[in-house]
Amino acid sequence: MSDISLIMLAAGDSTRFNLAVKKQFLRLGELPLWLYAVQNLSSFYNFKKIIVTSSNISFMKKFAKNYEFVQGGKSRMGSLKNALELVDSEFVMVSDAARVKISKNLCTRLLENIHNADCITPALKVADTTLFENKPLHREKIKLIQTPQLSRTALLKKALQSGEEFSDDSTAIASVGGKIWFVEGEESARKLTFKEDLRALDLPPPCGDIFTGNGFDVHEFGADRPLILGGVEVHAKMGLKAHSDGDVVAHSLGDALLGASGLGDIGELFPDTDERYKNADSMQLLKQIHTQVRFCGFELVNADITIITQTPKIGKFKEQIAQNIARILELSAYKINVKATTTEGLGFIGRREGMAVLTSVSLKYFDWTR
DSSP: OOOEEEEEEOOOOOTTTOSSSOGGGOEEBTEEHHHHHHHHHHTSSOOSOEEEEESOHHHHHTTOTTSEEEEOOSSHHHHHHHHHTTOOSSEEEEEETTOOOOOHHHHHHHHHTTTSSSEEEEEEEOOSOOEETTEEOOGGGOEEEOSOEEEEHHHHHHHHTTOOOOSSHHHHHHHTTOOEEEEEOOGGGOOOOSGGGGGGSOOOOBOOOEEEEEEEEEEEEEEESOEEETTEEEESSEEEOOSSOOOHHHHHHHHHHHHHHTOOOHHHHSOTTOGGGTTOOHHHHHHHHHHHHHHTTEEEEEEEEEEEOSSSOOGGGHHHHHHHHHHHTTOOGGGEEEEEEOOTTOHHHHTTSEEEEEEEEEEEEOOTTO
């Protein structure tokens, strides 16, 4: 058995995919697409090491403790270069998470030809007439290159030292004089690039699991500024003490979203020791949290917010707060419910020293089949 490591590139920003969720976090059953792709490919060969490039290492580690994760770069080659630093095997197989349906036959063809060249590459022939600037090309001479590609590690590392951007491993290997060997590719190994590509791939739909998260936040009265709740000015002078603008509703909702999605807590993302968040607009921080939650494959089912305060009276602001949250997060208003209560004069809230907010949210996986 040859000495081979596997690199799965899964740090892309999905700019061409045109959906709120990053394609590597689409759920296939209960698995994120990137993990589905790794498990599929690694079932065909006992790789020495499995390395996944990531834009969110702490989150992706929760799915697979037995893989190694490395921060993705600004480009495909940047990500690959970072991952290669962890490779100590003679050969390395590199694939893209977006090629989620690699077959055993394709993997076998690569492995069977491992000693024929410095890079073994799957390629498809072009069947249709092909034009470039309205002039026909010799389609017999054209190849559509796919991944995974199997390369000699030392030569691939050498090629990437130039700093040049290559679209794939074979062109990098060729740039330093390496030999390329082509094997037959497969239509099923097509890359998921645009959302329309989902229709051409027979992938399992996301499961119907529901995820619940709670958020609780407390702040003391006494800041010389307006009291802001859910982005709405509730009182001109009863400001809350906080590093940011003290919007306790936004903080509680943000923590609930992070809890339900498994993305940590608001203090990790926006620490109160960071001057960038001094007097920050908490609704904009909430918007960033919601964007990250959606990137990772979730969508909000509903949020239930309870504001706990003795003063001021919140009743007349509840609907406005709910509407504003829905507007900022680009959600239907019925998904946000706001309640208000007191502590009947008990505790620090009853003594009018501060206020608290308790939030519960439910999330589900983004349904890409719709």
